[in-house]
Amino acid sequence: MNSQARIPAVELSSRDLKHNAHNALGDAQLRSNMRKAMDSLMAKRLAAMPDEYEREHLREMGNHVRARALSRLPELLERLEANLTRNGVKVHWAETVDEANAIVLQIAEAHRAKQVIKGKSMVSEEMEMNHFLEGHGIEALESDMGEYIIQLDHEKPTHIIMPAIHKNARQVAHLFHDTLGEPYTEDVDQLIQTGRRVLRQKFFEADIGVSGVNFAVAETGTLLLVENEGNGRMSTTVPPVHIAVTGIEKVVENLRDVVPLLSLLTRSALGQGITTYVNLISGPRQADELDGPQEVHLVLLDNGRSQAFADGELRQTLNCIRCGACMNHCPVYTRIGGQAYGTVYPGPIGKIISPHLMGLENTPDHPSASSLCGACGEVCPVKIPIPSLLRRLREENIKKPDAPNPVMRGQGSKYSPRERLLWKGWRLLNTSPWLYRTFGFFATRLRGLTPGSLGPWTQNHSAPKPAARSLHELAREHLEDK
Amino acid sequence: MSEPFYNAAPNATRVAPPLPEPRQYPAQKPGNAYLFGTCVLDLFFPEAGLDAIRLLEREGIKVHFPQEQSCCGQPAYTSGYTDEAREVARAQLALFAEDWPLVVPSGSCAGMIRHHYAELFKDEPATLRQVQALAARTFELAEFLLHVCKVEFKDQGSQQKVALHTSCSARREMNTHLHGRALLAQLEKIERVEHDHESECCGFGGTFSVRMPDISGAMVADKTRALQESGAAEVVSADCGCLLNINGALEKQHAPLRGQHLASFLWKRTGGAR
Structure with a gap:
């Protein structure tokens, strides 16, 4: 490691997934950091859910709770708004990230805010809130340790739960030494103490605290937030104003629904029975209370979620409780890391949600960047059939761009008349026994003529040589002999 | 998901419905079975197909290999070319008309027929019934040898x-x-x-x-x-x-x-x- 790590990473485009992946695959340090981290996370999850019977029942329950919540989403959102309002929380609706940012800015300006401290929030990443606020002269500082590291290095999070998981202690040591002027140390405890010291002061200076939401409970008007560092509680209680931002799909019906989801979330994500902090936020400081913010706002963001909601199959994408288990188990994500995707949400869940948030035209290769091995679907705590949804997105992606009744923005971004013709030829070959037999005959008899170079296949393989005779021939002879 | 549960009262989510039962296997070894060779095996590993036939024959099963078979449709299906996959799948359906087990010496192709054909024909009720019946008697080779033939x-x-x-x-x-x-x-x-x-x-x-x-x-x-x-x-x-x-x-x-x-x-x- 050397000064290389100090060069601010160039933001990678979601349209260049293949190119980004190529570069990431060549980064030995990244490969080794990711493999070790993901192996450890997989082991932790399994250790926390050792009983297969209990695990599978809980996943089934999680799936039902989420599906039921989504089946009455409009009604639950209205109840959530009514109950939050009754609790003194101001609820704002945003269809786009621009609208969401404008709402946050309006609140900030009303309070003449100069500094914002943030707990971890992926929706604020969707909004690029830090960048937006800085453009309006407001400092936004991340207080989650991983997010803080990423912000110092001008990078994007590589994982939705562990944003800096692609870095090892030595890389963080160099970063803190170079950017904060701290004495060089690779001692993880000392590094964390450094971060805490810097951040602690900021909590008291901040005018506004921003956080995400894990579950928004409609029945009670409660915002539930889990975290391990205490920065979430600080962000939501110390500054005079708290703004929570979340996606419209995060609503659940009642507190009882939270119980299985919470148990699934923390165990799937980090192998924890429960997080160090579970915050239940039910409104601003009351007259007889000593602490807490004077104002609490909730910004509910759509940003393409309605598009997924409108289709019965694609709606399952919104089951997600953002545990990250699909990433931890994904052989593609483990190899290329999160930044190569060029999207806020990387990995398997990123590949199925990002096309709704950004349009298929901006994520053209994401549905294809999977061997459909199924590891993600197998561990998903709410049983999202991720491989099936990837396949469905591939189908949307190869439609004619102007085909009627589009269900996705950017439909047909991979439409190719040439490839369509190839598949039509493939169909003809496999639906005409005569043609298939003739093809088999020539492929086997002329196997000596198999070209040595077969495009991308021979990048990793020798050219495959057909056998001398096909099974059709061998089986016919064998069975005739009987 | 079961419809009654989907619309159940909130408290019903306390108890998840029972998990699906593991697959039940026929108690009797059948006298006849189909072999679906699969396209990759046909051209690149034909001996393996023949060995599968021999293993089944040694168990006293008469193996049928319809010569008109080609591919299960999986390559197009997973690429998003659903219509093409459906037509190739359709071409296979009529070939396995008798009520004999369909043995597939390739796990992913067996999975395609067993789990995904129903999705392909979900809008064609008559074909769907045929497909569901076929899926119910589709076995991956190792599974068939172990649980149906009970090989030793x-x-x-x-x-x-x-x-x-x-x-x-x-x-x-x-x-x-x-x-x-x-x-x-x-x-x-x-x-x-x-x-x-x-x-x-x-x-x-x-x-x-x-x-x-x-x-x-x-x-x-x-x-x-x-x-x-x-x-x-x-x-x-x-x-x-x-x-x-x-x-x-x-x-x-x-x-x-x-x-x-x-x-x-x-x-x-x-x-x-x-």
């Missing part, structure tokens, strides 16, 4: 270490890893060795391997390294797509190791003559 193999080979690679869609859809392990465990002198990240995908994924050659290449590089470091003298798999991928990569690396189909391995180890 007598190992006739010498002491050997073997690594088993199970296709990942097949292990998740058809439990092929469990069946393959159980069959190998019947062979006395075979020691099955684990390899690093054994459950991880080899990187094939049908057209994924040509659409994303960099990522796929990194995956197969890790898989072939793990197999070579496992100390296994033989690599066996019940999925020809994986074998095409793994063997092609091993050949390109000039490595001596090659994978072979489970059917061929079992046939040779149990004294079968060719």
